[in-house]
Amino acid sequence: MKAFILSSSPRRNGNSATLAGAVREGLIAAGHAADLVYADDFLNGFLRDCRQCRMPSGECAIQDDFRSVFLEKFLPADGFIAATPIYWYGVSAQLKAFFDRSFCYYAASYPRSAEVIDGMKGKRIGLILSSEETFPMVSGGIVSQMQEYARYTRGDFVGMVHGIGNARGDVACDPADPIGAARRFGETFFTRHATDYHIDTPRAGKVWG
Numbered sequence: 001m002k003a004f005i006l007s008s009s010p011r012r013n014g015n016s017a018t019l020a021g022a023v024r025e026g027l028i029a030a031g032h033a034a035d036l037v038y039a040d041d042f043l044n045g046f047l048r049d050c051r052q053c054r055m056p057s058g059e060c061a062i063q064d065d066f067r068s069v070f071l072e073k074f075l076p077a078d079g080f081i082a083a084t085p086i087y088w089y090g091v092s093a094q095l096k097a098f099f100d101r102s103f104c105y106y107a108a109s110y111p112r113s114a115e116v117i118d119g120m121k122g123k124r125i126g127l128i129l130s131s132e133e134t135f136p137m138v139s140g141g142i143v144s145q146m147q148e149y150a151r152y153t154r155g156d157f158v159g160m161v162h163g164i165g166n167a168r169g170d171v172a173c174d175p176a177d178p179i180g181a182a183r184r185f186g187e188t189f190f191t192r193h194a195t196d197y198h199i200d201t202p203r204a205g206k207v208w209g
Contacts, residue, residue, distance in 0.1 A: 001032045001033070001078045001079065001190045002032065002033040002034070002035070002076065002077050002078050002079070003024075003027050003032060003033070003034045003035070003077055003078065003079040003080070003081060003124075003186075003189060003190075004034075004035050004037070004073050004074050004077035004079070004080050004081070005020050005023060005024055005027075005034060005035065005036045005037065005081045005083065006020075006037055006039060006074075006080070006081070006082050006083065006095065006098060007020040007021075007036060007037070007038050007039065007083045008039040008082065008083060008084045008091070008092045008094040008095035008098065009039075009083070009084065009085050009092060009094075009130075010040055010092070010094065011085075011168060012038060012040075013168050013169070014085065014130070014168055015085065015130035015163055015165040015166075015168070015169070015170055015171040016083045016084055016085045016128055016129065016130040016163075017038070017083065018163075018169060018171055018172070018179065019083060019128045019130060019161060019163050019171060019178060019179065019182040020036060020081070020083035020128055020182075021036065022179045022180075022182035022183045022186070023081055023083070023126070023128060023161070023182045023183070023185055023186040023189070024036045024186060025183050025186060026182065026183040026184060026185060026186020026187040026188075026189070027186040027187070027189060028186075029183070029186070029187055030186065030187040030188070030189075030190075032189075032190060034186070035073050035077070037069060037073060039092075039094035039095065039097075039098060040094065041065070042064060042065035042066055042068070042069045043064060043065075043066050043069075043094055043097055043098060043101070044064045045062045045063075045064055045066075045097075045101075046093075046097050046100065046101075047097065047100040047101050047103060047104070048062065050103070050104055050107060050109065054104070054109060057111070058109055058110050058111045059110075060101075060104040060105070062101075066098075066101050067105075070098075070101070070102060070105060071105070071116075074119075075116065075119030075120065076119065077123065078123060078124065078190070079123055079124035079125070079126065079189055079190060080123050080124070080125050080126070080155075081125075081126040081127070081128060081189070082095055082125075082126070082127055082128065082146070083127075083128035083129075084128070084129060084130075084142070085129070085130050085131065086129055086130070086131035086133070086138060086139060086142065089138065089141050089142075090141055090142060090145075091142055091145070099149070102116075102120070106120060120153050121153050121154045121155070122153075122154055122155060123153065123155045123156075124155065124156050124158050124189060124190060124194075125146060125149065125150045125155045125156065125157045125158065126157075126158055126159060126160065126185065126189055127142065127143065127146050127157075127159075127160035127161075128160065128161050128182060128185075129142065129160060129161070129162040129163070130162070130163045130164070130165055130171055130178075131162070131164065132164070132165070132166040134164055139160070139162055143160065146160075151196075156194045156196070157194070157196075158189065158192045158194040159185065159192060159194070161178055161181045161182045161185050162178065163176075163178030163179070163181075163182070164176070164178070193207070
C-alpha cells in the first residue's frame with residue numbers, strides 16, 4: 001500500500017514534522033511505500049476565484065507545484081496522513097490551503113474532474129497533531145474537520161497521534177511517547193480497526209473475535 005504524508009508546518013524540524021517522520025518510518029517498517037511531503041516545498045498560494053483565474057484549458061493558473069503533488073502523489077495514494085501543529089485551535093494555513101486548492105481539480109470546470117473525484121474517494125485518513133496546550137479538547141475542532149472530510153470523500157478516518165511540545169523537538173520529552181506512538185501508527189495504518197456506526201449498521205456483540 002502507499003501513503004501520502006503531508007507535513008504542513010512551516011517548521012521543517014518542528015514537532016508535527018518530527019511526528020510525521022516517525023509515521024513514515026513505521027509505514028516503511030511495515031512494508032508500505034510512503035511519500036513525506038512538506039507543504040512549503042510546493043504550496044505558495046491560496047485558493048483564488050477560479051472563475052477569474054482558471055486558464056482556458058481548465059487548468060489552475062497559480063504558479064507553484066501543487067498540481068503535480070496533488071495529481072501525482074496524493075491521488076494515487078491509498079492513504080492520506082495530515083500532520084499539523086494546532087494554530088488557534090485549528091489546522092495550519094498550509095494544510096487548509098491544500099484542502100482548498102483541491103477544489104480546482106474536482107470542480108466540474110476541470111476537464112478531468114471525474115478522475116480526480118475517483119482518486120479522492122475511499123482513502124484511509126490519519127491525523128498527526130502537536131500542540132503546547134494539553135487541554136483535552138484542544139484538538140476537537142480539527143478532529144471534527146477530518147471526520148467530515150472522511151465522510152465527504154467516503155474515506156475512513158482511522159485515528160490520530162497528538163504530541164505535546166512547543167520548542168523544536170519538544171515532543172521527544174512528552175512522557176506519553178508520541179514519537180513511538182507515531183511509529184506504531186504508521187506500522188498499523190493500513191490494518192487498524194476503524195468503524196463509523198450508523199443506527200442500522202449490522203454488528204456482532206463483540207468487537208474482537
